[in-house]
Amino acid sequence: MLATVGYFALAVFGLGALSLLTDADIIAVPGLGQMPGVIGMLASVVAFAAMLWSTLRRGKPSFLAAITISLTAALAHLIGVWVAVLAGVGNAVIATAVAGDLVRGGASAVLLLAAAVAAWGGIALRRTRAERPRWRWERDDEE
Template sequence: MTQPAGVAPPIAAFFATIGFAALAICGFGFTSLLTDTDVIAAPGLGQGAGIVAMLLSAVAFAGTEYGAVRRARFPSAGWVMIATVAAYLAGIVFGGVVTGADVALSVSAAGEFSLSWYALVLAVTSAVAAWAGIALRRTRARRPEWPWEHEEEDE
Protein backbone atom coordinates (compact mmCIF):
# COMPACT_ATOMS: atom_id res chain seq x y z
CA MET A 1 0.00 0.00 0.00
CA THR A 2 1.36 3.41 -0.91
CA GLN A 3 1.34 6.23 1.59
CA PRO A 4 -0.78 9.30 0.82
CA ALA A 5 1.12 12.25 -0.57
CA GLY A 6 -0.37 14.82 1.79
CA VAL A 7 1.03 16.68 4.77
CA ALA A 8 3.60 14.84 6.91
CA PRO A 9 2.02 12.93 9.84
CA PRO A 10 3.67 14.92 12.67
CA ILE A 11 2.54 18.21 11.16
CA ALA A 12 -1.01 17.00 10.50
CA ALA A 13 -1.27 15.62 14.05
CA PHE A 14 0.08 18.89 15.48
CA PHE A 15 -2.47 21.03 13.62
CA ALA A 16 -5.28 18.64 14.53
CA THR A 17 -4.28 18.78 18.21
CA ILE A 18 -4.24 22.57 18.25
CA GLY A 19 -7.60 22.57 16.50
CA PHE A 20 -9.02 20.08 18.99
CA ALA A 21 -7.94 22.13 22.01
CA ALA A 22 -9.35 25.33 20.53
CA LEU A 23 -12.65 23.70 19.54
CA ALA A 24 -13.07 21.96 22.90
CA ILE A 25 -12.42 25.10 24.94
CA CYS A 26 -14.71 27.16 22.71
CA GLY A 27 -17.38 24.45 22.83
CA PHE A 28 -17.18 24.24 26.61
CA GLY A 29 -17.56 28.01 26.83
CA PHE A 30 -20.61 28.14 24.59
CA THR A 31 -22.18 25.12 26.29
CA SER A 32 -21.65 26.75 29.67
CA LEU A 33 -23.20 29.96 28.37
CA LEU A 34 -26.23 28.21 26.85
CA THR A 35 -26.94 25.83 29.74
CA ASP A 36 -25.92 28.22 32.54
CA THR A 37 -23.86 25.46 34.21
CA ASP A 38 -20.23 24.87 35.04
CA VAL A 39 -18.16 22.37 33.07
CA ILE A 40 -17.25 20.53 36.26
CA ALA A 41 -19.93 21.42 38.76
CA ALA A 42 -18.59 19.78 41.93
CA PRO A 43 -18.22 22.08 44.93
CA GLY A 44 -14.81 21.74 46.51
CA LEU A 45 -13.10 20.33 43.42
CA GLY A 46 -11.53 23.55 42.21
CA GLN A 47 -10.11 24.47 38.82
CA GLY A 48 -7.17 22.07 39.00
CA ALA A 49 -9.27 19.11 37.96
CA GLY A 50 -10.44 20.84 34.78
CA ILE A 51 -6.95 22.00 33.89
CA VAL A 52 -5.43 18.55 34.40
CA ALA A 53 -8.32 16.94 32.51
CA MET A 54 -7.90 19.22 29.50
CA LEU A 55 -4.12 18.74 29.43
CA LEU A 56 -4.43 14.97 29.73
CA SER A 57 -7.08 14.80 27.02
CA ALA A 58 -4.94 16.94 24.69
CA VAL A 59 -1.97 14.62 25.24
CA ALA A 60 -4.15 11.56 24.61
CA PHE A 61 -5.57 13.20 21.50
CA ALA A 62 -2.11 14.02 20.17
CA GLY A 63 -0.81 10.50 20.71
CA THR A 64 -3.75 8.67 19.22
CA GLU A 65 -4.13 11.21 16.42
CA TYR A 66 -0.54 10.68 15.35
CA GLY A 67 -1.25 6.97 14.98
CA ALA A 68 -4.49 7.66 13.14
CA VAL A 69 -2.81 10.13 10.79
CA ARG A 70 -0.03 7.65 10.02
CA ARG A 71 -2.63 5.02 9.08
CA ALA A 72 -4.66 7.64 7.18
CA ARG A 73 -7.95 5.80 7.73
CA PHE A 74 -11.03 7.80 8.66
CA PRO A 75 -12.56 5.20 11.05
CA SER A 76 -9.52 5.79 13.29
CA ALA A 77 -11.14 9.07 14.31
CA GLY A 78 -13.56 7.05 16.44
CA TRP A 79 -10.70 5.56 18.45
CA VAL A 80 -9.19 9.00 18.90
CA MET A 81 -12.53 10.24 20.23
CA ILE A 82 -12.85 7.36 22.71
CA ALA A 83 -9.30 7.81 23.99
CA THR A 84 -9.75 11.56 24.35
CA VAL A 85 -12.99 11.33 26.35
CA ALA A 86 -11.55 8.58 28.55
CA ALA A 87 -8.45 10.67 29.21
CA TYR A 88 -10.60 13.67 30.15
CA LEU A 89 -12.56 11.58 32.66
CA ALA A 90 -9.34 10.16 34.10
CA GLY A 91 -7.96 13.70 34.24
CA ILE A 92 -10.92 14.88 36.32
CA VAL A 93 -10.28 12.13 38.86
CA PHE A 94 -6.50 12.55 38.85
CA GLY A 95 -6.67 16.35 38.94
CA GLY A 96 -9.17 16.30 41.77
CA VAL A 97 -7.06 13.95 43.86
CA VAL A 98 -3.85 15.89 43.18
CA THR A 99 -5.46 19.18 44.22
CA GLY A 100 -6.59 17.67 47.51
CA ALA A 101 -10.19 16.73 46.86
CA ASP A 102 -11.71 13.50 48.08
CA VAL A 103 -11.45 10.51 45.73
CA ALA A 104 -15.21 9.91 45.91
CA LEU A 105 -15.89 13.55 44.99
CA SER A 106 -13.50 13.32 42.04
CA VAL A 107 -15.06 10.10 40.75
CA SER A 108 -18.52 11.58 41.24
CA ALA A 109 -17.54 14.67 39.25
CA ALA A 110 -16.19 12.49 36.43
CA GLY A 111 -19.44 10.53 36.39
CA GLU A 112 -21.51 13.69 36.32
CA PHE A 113 -19.38 15.06 33.48
CA SER A 114 -19.78 11.86 31.47
CA LEU A 115 -23.56 12.30 31.48
CA SER A 116 -23.54 16.00 30.62
CA TRP A 117 -23.66 17.98 27.40
CA TYR A 118 -19.98 18.73 27.89
CA ALA A 119 -19.06 15.09 27.25
CA LEU A 120 -20.95 15.25 23.96
CA VAL A 121 -19.17 18.48 23.04
CA LEU A 122 -15.80 16.90 23.87
CA ALA A 123 -16.60 13.77 21.85
CA VAL A 124 -17.78 15.71 18.81
CA THR A 125 -14.87 18.16 18.83
CA SER A 126 -12.31 15.37 19.16
CA ALA A 127 -13.93 13.37 16.35
CA VAL A 128 -14.11 16.41 14.06
CA ALA A 129 -10.52 17.44 14.75
CA ALA A 130 -9.28 13.87 14.30
CA TRP A 131 -11.13 13.56 11.00
CA ALA A 132 -9.67 16.90 9.86
CA GLY A 133 -6.14 15.75 10.70
CA ILE A 134 -6.62 12.54 8.75
CA ALA A 135 -8.08 14.49 5.83
CA LEU A 136 -5.10 16.83 5.93
CA ARG A 137 -2.81 13.82 5.64
CA ARG A 138 -4.80 12.21 2.82
CA THR A 139 -5.15 15.32 0.68
CA ARG A 140 -3.33 15.45 -2.59
CA ALA A 141 -3.84 19.18 -2.93
CA ARG A 142 -1.06 21.46 -4.07
CA ARG A 143 -0.51 25.13 -3.58
CA PRO A 144 -2.93 27.42 -5.44
CA GLU A 145 -1.78 28.57 -8.85
CA TRP A 146 -3.00 31.25 -11.19
CA PRO A 147 -4.00 30.12 -14.69
CA TRP A 148 -1.21 32.15 -16.34
CA GLU A 149 1.61 30.60 -14.26
CA HIS A 150 2.05 27.76 -16.72
CA GLU A 151 1.26 29.46 -20.03
CA GLU A 152 4.73 28.79 -21.44
CA GLU A 153 4.29 25.06 -20.81
CA ASP A 154 1.04 24.94 -22.81
CA GLU A 155 2.69 26.23 -25.99
Protein backbone atom coordinates in the same frame (compact mmCIF):
# COMPACT_ATOMS: atom_id res chain seq x y z
CA MET B 1 -0.48 19.80 14.44
CA LEU B 2 -3.32 21.75 12.81
CA ALA B 3 -5.86 19.09 13.79
CA THR B 4 -4.64 19.15 17.42
CA VAL B 5 -4.96 22.91 17.64
CA GLY B 6 -8.36 22.61 15.96
CA TYR B 7 -9.43 20.04 18.53
CA PHE B 8 -8.40 22.28 21.41
CA ALA B 9 -10.21 25.27 19.89
CA LEU B 10 -13.39 23.27 19.21
CA ALA B 11 -13.29 21.80 22.70
CA VAL B 12 -12.90 25.16 24.42
CA PHE B 13 -15.65 26.69 22.28
CA GLY B 14 -17.96 23.72 22.82
CA LEU B 15 -17.47 23.66 26.57
CA GLY B 16 -17.99 27.41 26.77
CA ALA B 17 -21.18 27.15 24.72
CA LEU B 18 -22.41 24.27 26.87
CA SER B 19 -21.76 26.27 30.03
CA LEU B 20 -23.56 29.27 28.56
CA LEU B 21 -26.57 27.27 27.37
CA THR B 22 -27.01 25.33 30.60
CA ASP B 23 -26.10 28.30 32.81
CA ALA B 24 -23.90 26.00 34.88
CA ASP B 25 -20.20 25.47 35.44
CA ILE B 26 -18.64 22.48 33.73
CA ILE B 27 -17.17 21.37 37.07
CA ALA B 28 -19.56 22.70 39.69
CA VAL B 29 -17.93 21.51 42.91
CA PRO B 30 -16.98 24.43 45.19
CA GLY B 31 -13.36 24.74 46.23
CA LEU B 32 -11.79 22.70 43.43
CA GLY B 33 -10.48 25.62 41.43
CA GLN B 34 -9.44 25.41 37.80
CA MET B 35 -6.70 22.78 38.02
CA PRO B 36 -8.88 19.69 37.44
CA GLY B 37 -10.22 21.21 34.22
CA VAL B 38 -6.77 22.29 33.06
CA ILE B 39 -5.24 18.88 33.80
CA GLY B 40 -8.16 17.11 32.14
CA MET B 41 -7.85 19.19 28.95
CA LEU B 42 -4.09 18.73 28.90
CA ALA B 43 -4.51 14.96 29.18
CA SER B 44 -7.15 15.02 26.46
CA VAL B 45 -5.08 17.08 24.02
CA VAL B 46 -1.99 14.91 24.58
CA ALA B 47 -4.03 11.72 24.05
CA PHE B 48 -5.63 13.20 20.92
CA ALA B 49 -2.27 14.22 19.47
CA ALA B 50 -0.64 10.87 20.23
CA MET B 51 -3.49 8.84 18.73
CA LEU B 52 -3.73 11.05 15.65
CA TRP B 53 0.04 10.93 15.13
CA SER B 54 0.07 7.13 15.31
CA THR B 55 -2.83 6.99 12.85
CA LEU B 56 -1.27 9.40 10.37
CA ARG B 57 1.99 7.45 10.27
CA ARG B 58 0.26 4.83 8.13
CA GLY B 59 0.30 5.25 4.36
CA LYS B 60 -3.44 5.75 3.90
CA PRO B 61 -5.13 6.13 7.29
CA SER B 62 -8.74 5.09 7.67
CA PHE B 63 -11.46 7.55 8.64
CA LEU B 64 -12.72 4.94 11.11
CA ALA B 65 -9.72 5.80 13.28
CA ALA B 66 -11.50 9.07 14.12
CA ILE B 67 -13.86 7.07 16.32
CA THR B 68 -11.01 5.58 18.34
CA ILE B 69 -9.22 8.91 18.55
CA SER B 70 -12.32 10.71 19.82
CA LEU B 71 -13.12 8.02 22.39
CA THR B 72 -9.53 8.10 23.66
CA ALA B 73 -9.53 11.90 23.95
CA ALA B 74 -12.82 11.96 25.88
CA LEU B 75 -11.71 9.14 28.18
CA ALA B 76 -8.35 10.81 28.81
CA HIS B 77 -10.22 13.97 29.86
CA LEU B 78 -12.31 12.03 32.36
CA ILE B 79 -9.28 10.24 33.77
CA GLY B 80 -7.29 13.48 34.01
CA VAL B 81 -10.08 15.27 35.84
CA TRP B 82 -10.67 12.29 38.13
CA VAL B 83 -6.99 12.04 39.08
CA ALA B 84 -6.72 15.83 39.60
CA VAL B 85 -9.80 15.94 41.84
CA LEU B 86 -8.58 12.90 43.77
CA ALA B 87 -5.17 14.52 44.29
CA GLY B 88 -6.75 17.84 45.32
CA VAL B 89 -9.50 16.59 47.61
CA GLY B 90 -8.31 13.13 48.52
CA ASN B 91 -11.77 11.63 48.20
CA ALA B 92 -12.53 9.05 45.50
CA VAL B 93 -16.29 9.54 45.89
CA ILE B 94 -16.08 13.25 45.03
CA ALA B 95 -13.71 12.51 42.14
CA THR B 96 -16.13 9.92 40.76
CA ALA B 97 -19.07 12.28 41.21
CA VAL B 98 -17.25 15.02 39.27
CA ALA B 99 -16.45 12.57 36.45
CA GLY B 100 -20.05 11.39 36.44
CA ASP B 101 -21.28 14.98 36.22
CA LEU B 102 -19.05 15.53 33.18
CA VAL B 103 -20.70 12.61 31.41
CA ARG B 104 -24.24 13.45 32.55
CA GLY B 105 -23.89 17.17 31.92
CA GLY B 106 -22.76 16.75 28.33
CA ALA B 107 -19.15 17.92 28.61
CA SER B 108 -17.84 14.49 27.59
CA ALA B 109 -20.17 14.46 24.58
CA VAL B 110 -18.88 17.88 23.52
CA LEU B 111 -15.28 16.66 23.73
CA LEU B 112 -16.17 13.47 21.87
CA LEU B 113 -17.75 15.44 19.04
CA ALA B 114 -14.92 18.00 18.89
CA ALA B 115 -12.32 15.23 18.76
CA ALA B 116 -14.23 13.35 16.05
CA VAL B 117 -14.47 16.46 13.85
CA ALA B 118 -10.82 17.41 14.34
CA ALA B 119 -9.56 13.85 13.84
CA TRP B 120 -11.60 13.47 10.65
CA GLY B 121 -10.14 16.74 9.39
CA GLY B 122 -6.59 15.67 10.21
CA ILE B 123 -7.05 12.33 8.48
CA ALA B 124 -8.60 14.04 5.46
CA LEU B 125 -5.62 16.39 5.19
CA ARG B 126 -3.25 13.42 5.26
CA ARG B 127 -5.21 11.36 2.75
CA THR B 128 -5.46 14.18 0.22
CA ARG B 129 -1.80 15.15 0.70
CA ALA B 130 -2.89 18.75 1.02
CA GLU B 131 -0.22 21.42 0.81
CA ARG B 132 -0.14 25.07 1.68
CA PRO B 133 -1.92 27.38 -0.73
CA ARG B 134 0.29 29.01 -3.34
CA TRP B 135 -0.11 31.99 -5.63
CA ARG B 136 -0.46 31.37 -9.34
CA TRP B 137 3.00 32.74 -10.10
CA GLU B 138 4.52 30.26 -7.64
CA ARG B 139 3.22 27.40 -9.79
CA ASP B 140 4.57 28.64 -13.13
CA ASP B 141 7.71 26.52 -12.94
CA GLU B 142 5.66 23.31 -12.44
CA GLU B 143 3.71 23.65 -15.69
